[in-house]
Amino acid sequence: MRLYQGRQLGTIKGGSPNVRKVRLLAAELGLELEPVTMDITKGEYRLPEYLAKNPNGKVPTLEDDGFVLWESAAILRYLAGKRPEKSLLAAGPRSEALLDQWLFWWTSHPEPALWQLASEKLIKPRFGRTGNDASIVANAHADLARFLPVLDRKLDGEFVLGRLSILDFAFAPWLEAAPGLAVELGAHSNIASWLARLRARPYWNEV
């Protein structure tokens, strides 16, 4: 399987958190990925041959024997489905709906707020654009102040759903990047100890 990813540009560990979600899950599942690394500064995300795979011109994109898939959360589901014995998805309508509830919650609320901070503080300045817009930064922090406590309360077990699931891989890379975006996680002790548990997995710090 090929994973289209970007060259590391900034200071975020492992580069794009959306790509790192996929690499971490593949490592957990023992699935081999062949990385195809593109350079956004050379316009490689907008090349017609890449846009034919992912019309958004974004990463990650997965290619598996002619099957092309984008959106990191969808890719996590697909990879986990290849290793059903690892039980990182959910079984039964209620469990599946709850997994989706948390996945949609993550991609609707905390992740866009973290993305806005990355955009204002790292990406725009890196591309010579004016970043650090005070009102965007303040809105993002307000959203995180609202939604991170929801996750902190949910994390009273070992992992987001109690057992390990794709949710841990969807959430953790952005939260690991949070301190570099001036988001303090110190007040969220369950989030901090859950991240420490994930970091203890043998591959985590290498991916």
Ligand SMILES: N[C@@H](CCC(=O)N[C@@H](CS)C(=O)NCC(=O)O)C(=O)O
């Ligand atoms: N919702 C998408 C977001 C993908 C995304 O925004 N990727 C960033 C890297 S983290 C990107 O490709 N940015 C380049 C651009 O927007 O032009 C996903 O989860 O896969």
